[in-house]
Amino acid sequence: KQEVTQIPAALSVPEGENLVLNCSFTDSAIYNLQWFRQDPGKGLTSLLLIQSSQREQTSGRLNASLDKSSGRSTLYIAASQPGDSATYLCAVQGNTGKLIFGQGTTLQVKP
Amino acid sequence: DTAVSQTPKYLVTQMGNDKSIKCEQNLGHDTMYWYKQDSKKFLKIMFSYNNKELIINETVPNRFSPKSPDKAHLNLHINSLELGDSAVYFCASSRGAGGVDTGELFFGEGSRLTVL
Numbered sequence: 375k376q377e378v379t380q381i382p383a384a385l386s387v388p389e390g391e392n393l394v395l396n397c398s399f400t401d402s403a404i405y406n407l408q409w410f411r412q413d414p415g416k417g418l419t420s421l422l423l424i425q426s427s428q429r430e431q432t433s434g435r436l437n438a439s440l441d442k443s444s445g446r447s448t449l450y451i452a453a454s455q456p457g458d459s460a461t462y463l464c465a466v467q468g469n470t471g472k473l474i475f476g477q478g479t480t481l482q483v484k485p
Numbered sequence: 486d487t488a489v490s491q492t493p494k495y496l497v498t499q500m501g502n503d504k505s506i507k508c509e510q511n512l513g514h515d516t517m518y519w520y521k522q523d524s525k526k527f528l529k530i531m532f533s534y535n536n537k538e539l540i541i542n543e544t545v546p547n548r549f550s551p552k553s554p555d556k557a558h559l560n561l562h563i564n565s566l567e568l569g570d571s572a573v574y575f576c577a578s579s580r581g582a583g584g585v586d587t588g589e590l591f592f593g594e595g596s597r598l599t600v601l
Contacts, residue, residue: 408589417489417575418528418592461526465590471516471582472541473590475528 376401378466380476387454388484395449395479397464402442408473409438409449410463418463422449454483488512491576491593498566499601505562506596508576516540517559518577518590519551528575534559535582563598571600 377400387393397407406425410418422431422438424447430439437450447464461480465473489510498504510517518541519531533541534553548564563570573595580588 405587410592415595417594418577420589420591423589463528465528467587470541471533471535471579471587472518472530472543473520473528477525477527 376404376466376468376474378464378474378476380462380464380479382479383477384480384482386482386484389454389456391454391483392450392452393454393481395451395462395464395481397447397449397476399445399447399466399474401466401468402445404442404466404468407438407440407447407464407466409436409447410465412461412463412478414460421462451481454481456483456485458483487593489576489578489591489593491574491596493596494594495597495599497599497601500566500568502566503562503564504566504598505560506574506576506598507558507560508593509558510576510578510591511557512578512591514578514580514591515556516579516582516587517553517556518579519559519561520575520577520592522573522575522595524572531574532559532561533582540582566598566600568600571598573597 409421424440435452461478463478465475516535518533532551537553576593577590
């Protein structure tokens with residue numbers, strides 16, 4: 375049974391810092407891994423999708439890496455801003471299409 | 486123009502009532518999902534439909550019945566509501582139904598259900 379864990383559960387950093395969010399999963403038989411952002415009371419916004427054949431994806435100040443064999447992914451946020459404050463969720467997808475989510479990392483970036 | 490839209494956004498009702506949540510996507514996707522986010526913010530899949538056919542049915546009480554009139558719509562009907570049904574319900578869609586062709590999932594804004 376696939377399990378997804380995100381560490382840390384919460385993180386508070388000053389503005390401008392670079393930071394790394396971690397995601398680990400127990401079953402390496404995945405098709406892709408997706409990082410989402412969720413603002414309070416809002417839906418999920420897709421940030422990056424990494425296919426199982428890829429090692430990383432980049433979008434602006436965000437970089438996500440995937441090491442399928444070790445069951446790990448990281449989301450790197452460069453030069454963090456207060457507007458980055460949100461909960462970040464990672465999710466892995468197996469062959470059925472359903473996503474298995476971690477419980478998220480709640481990020482606060484202080485001005 | 487919203488890609489995945491759900492209505493209502495908020496729903497407050499009494500135990501024992503029956504309620505429905507509607508979802509529509511205008512992305513031309515073939516697959517739609519219902520996810521439940523509990524009070525601890527944990528997201529878990531409930532159902533998935535591909536071209537109007539049920540393909541994922543997790544261990545969900547049969548009081549929950551999804552209906553897909555066409556591939557752009559997936560509604561969720563809940564009978565005999567219980568206190569434990571209080572949660573945020575998210576609709577989502579994707580291009581494919583599994584494997585490498587599934588693509589990104591796009592989520593709606595959620596429907597917050599409160600059962601009193």
